[in-house]
Amino acid sequence: MIKRDYYLNRLIHNMWNGEIKVITGIRRCGKSVLLFDLFYEYLLSQDIKEEQIIRLELDQRKYYKYRNPITLCDYVDSIVNSKKKQNSICL
Structure with a gap:
């Protein structure tokens, strides 16, 4: 899996700015990996419980x-x- 640190850090840095985030890109470029794997793991590492994530x-x-x-x-x-x-x- 490619880590995508640049995009993950941008998402983390802006997550509480009150704006909706839209992740776009061509098919199979890593959008789902970014959200469902990398960002999800980040949230869990910040003591966010699984049941708090939709x-x-x-x-x-x-x-x-x-x-x-x-x-x-x-x-x-x-x-x-x-x-x-x-x-x-x-x-």
């Missing part, structure tokens, strides 16, 4: 419906809200 491969048929931004947003909201309920403490 991973969707939009080119897989079972995830096609999430290509619609409204459906995707609803899906992410449902996961975040269910995690909040699980982690809340009732007194």
